[in-house]
Amino acid sequence: MAKPAAKYTLGRTSKSRLKGVHPDLVRVIKRAIQITDTDFSVIVGTRTEETQRKRYESGKSQTLNSRHLPKVPKHAPELGAVSHAVDLAGWVGSASSWDICHLCDIADAIRTAAIELNVSIEWGGCWDALERYADAPDAMMAYLQRKKTANEKPFIDAGHFQLSWEAYPV
Numbered sequence: 001m002a003k004p005a006a007k008y009t010l011g012r013t014s015k016s017r018l019k020g021v022h023p024d025l026v027r028v029i030k031r032a033i034q035i036t037d038t039d040f041s042v043i044v045g046t047r048t049e050e051t052q053r054k055r056y057e058s059g060k061s062q063t064l065n066s067r068h069l070p071k072v073p074k075h076a077p078e079l080g081a082v083s084h085a086v087d088l089a090g091w092v093g094s095a096s097s098w099d100i101c102h103l104c105d106i107a108d109a110i111r112t113a114a115i116e117l118n119v120s121i122e123w124g125g126c127w128d129a130l131e132r133y134a135d136a137p138d139a140m141m142a143y144l145q146r147k148k149t150a151n152e153k154p155f156i157d158a159g160h161f162q163l164s165w166e167a168y169p170v
Helices: 012-017 023-035 049-057 100-117 136-149
Strands: 040-044 085-092 095-097 121-123 160-163
Touching: 012 040, 023 040, 023 085, 023 100, 023 160, 085 100, 100 121, 100 136
Parallel strands: none
Antiparallel strands: 040 085, 085 095, 085 160, 121 160
C-alpha cells in the first residue's frame, strides 16, 4: 500500500529560518510537518545574544543561555556554531496561532518524528524530553504537577522545541 501524501510542507520562509539550526533538529521539523494534524511555521531558529538579552529582560525568556544561540556541539564540532532550538506557531487558515490545542498537536507530531528519527527533543510545554510521555497533554500536566509540588510558578513556552541538553551538549 502506498504511503499517504504529506498534508503540509514547510514554506520558503520557514525553510530560511532553519538555516543555522542543527541538522538533527531540522530533520525532526521536516518529518513533523509531514505528519502533523495542525500546519505550522518556523518563527525563529537562531537568535543573537542581543535579542536573547532583550527577551530575558522582558520576561519572555528565563535564560540568557538559550538553545537558540548558535554554539558548537561537543559531539559534532565539524558543524560549527549552530542553534539547538526552534520556535514554531500553528498556521490555521491564513494566520499564526499560539492556541495551546494547536501547539499540543504540533508537539505530538514533533514527538512522533523525534522517536522515529531517534532524536531527543525537549519541549517548552514541559521542559523535559517529549519521548518520556504518552503525548503532549500528558507531558504538560506532569510539568504543571512538578511545579505545583515544588511550589514554583510554571513557565509554559509551548511553541519552543530544542535538542535535549543531555543528548546534545555544547
